[in-house]
Amino acid sequence: MATLTLPQEVPSPTQDSETLRKAFEGWGTDENTVIQVLGHRNATQRKIIRDTYQELYNQSLIDSLRSELSGDFRRAVVLWAYDPAERDARLVKKALNSKKIGLDELKVIVEISCASSPHHLLAVRKCYCSLYECSLEEDIILDAPPSLRKILVGLVSSFRFDGAVVDLDVATDEASKLQEAIALKQLDQDIVVWILSTRNPFQLKATFESYHHNFGNHIYEDIKDYGNDMLASLVNIVIRCILSPEKHFAEVIKFATAGWGTDENSLTRVIVSRAEIDLMKVREAYLEMYKTSLDYVVKDDTSGDYRAFLMALLGQ
Amino acid sequence: MATLTLPQEVPSPTQDSETLRKAFEGWGTDENTVIQVLGHRNATQRKIIRDTYQELYNQSLIDSLRSELSGDFRRAVVLWAYDPAERDARLVKKALNSKKIGLDELKVIVEISCASSPHHLLAVRKCYCSLYECSLEEDIILDAPPSLRKILVGLVSSFRFDGAVVDLDVATDEASKLQEAIALKQLDQDIVVWILSTRNPFQLKATFESYHHNFGNHIYEDIKDYGNDMLASLVNIVIRCILSPEKHFAEVIKFATAGWGTDENSLTRVIVSRAEIDLMKVREAYLEMYKTSLDYVVKDDTSGDYRAFLMALLGQ
Known part of the structure; x- marks a missing residue:
């Protein structure tokens, strides 16, 4: 139930790397090409592109994206370019580093531990240790509000059985x-x-x-x-x-786009992290819950390359 | 600091499988050959032998060992033949299934969570889920003595940072x-x-x-x-x-071999699970703590093929 669409014939990782490199060259950046390439490759393909790009140009693709793009568009593309486990480890670290840690910041931890596969959660924990030289649990105990530490440590430490066994x-x-x-x-x-x-x-x-x-x-x-x-x-x-993860994510998008301003961080997080998992179901849930099309709301609340990239991940 | 010794020229997995198959054929079993082969192969080699044996004879090596061997020798060789993560998952399940669960039974859980690598602990948890269709934590909460549940759940859920960072x-x-x-x-x-x-x-x-x-x-x-x-x-x-894991394991062997009887389960667990990790250090700790050679004690308390197998794992 992903929304991500792949081209019928996927170019080789070398071709993709060369296309991206070309898009970065010269004075301006060809953002449209970046969207056309990265916005239509799955996690495995993106990993191979990252490796190939590094090999070809002796530079990290993530660094290139960071220096060539800007604003919410940059943030979304960079998050998307990461390995999903690294992306989530970084999102969690950012949440725990916030000056004021409230429920909005901590949602990402709940999503990773309750709306992802147990294997993904373990991968995030491993990645967190590698990146920050301490366990995710240690940082939760250090930074999360005292009343939430116990449940959060329990949730991120879980490795649930991955099957439909019910007593x-x-x-x-x-x-x-x-x-x-x-x-x-x-x-x-x-x-x-x-x-x-x-x-x-x-x-x-x-x-x-x-x-x-x-x-x-x-x-x-x-x-x-x-x-x-x-x-x-x-x-x-x-x-x-x-x-019902899809209802939860529909709700997050609703809140992120409600009122005058837009909470781009939350909007980006949901679209980027669910595009390969269940964004189609989130879209259906959104329509059912709010009688509006999710695509319309996203389009309406965003603009420019950022909008084009999110719409690409939404399969448009 | 392993005690396990490998031959200078390791036969191919096919040769090893054929040698083992031959040892099982006919009326008796050639236990010495089983020891000579399996007692001198590391975990990776044993995995390939298991796979090759299965392919060649359409039978699991573990099943063959179970039907051909007996007593403490069988138990030790079968445990050794398993993948280390599966071995430990089975040891933990056996501990939690005991009629009376005391500290002796629960030691194995502490050893896996505090004296193994974080990656091994995760592998054990994954394997536990696959084998028993529930998480290790669920079984601990169900079976362990109430006063120990909280600490045991915490320990097995840990994924400690694997480096020397100290504050x-x-x-x-x-x-x-x-x-x-x-x-x-x-x-x-x-x-x-x-x-x-x-x-x-x-x-x-x-x-x-x-x-x-x-x-x-x-x-x-x-x-x-x-x-x-x-x-x-x-x-x-x-x-x-x-x-000091080595002192802990030396102590377990001391208790297992003290007095008239021998606690073969504990003795086997320590030798089998540490032969590839730190049994050399356990041997040194034993000598320092009890002024006796660990090898002498093991030899003295065991006999027959069981003794020969443990001595092989001890590098003799």
């Missing part, structure tokens, strides 16, 4: 445990962290269904009743990312 | 936090679990040194004062495995 008795039992923790307003209990961070998504969906069936409300409705509580809000993002 | 201020600060938790007899505090499970071994050694310097005692001495407390004992094994 309904466990679902019933753990729904009760969650209900108890919510009633006591103790979402930082070990058991809550364990359930949310070790169970596979299918098991968790069964648990949330069991919660709804046995206690009347959806679990996120009960947690919302908490009011202004960062941990409760984070847990709701976790639940949303597990239950 | 002495952090060491001083965290030594104080550990001292406080020990004084309060609250080793299950989040901060204790975080320190022990996210910091790299070099950082942790600095923290333990700082503890000694600032509070007079070694940290494990203060924890020992707790008395009969499973969590305290487990934390001491963690500390031992981080400070």
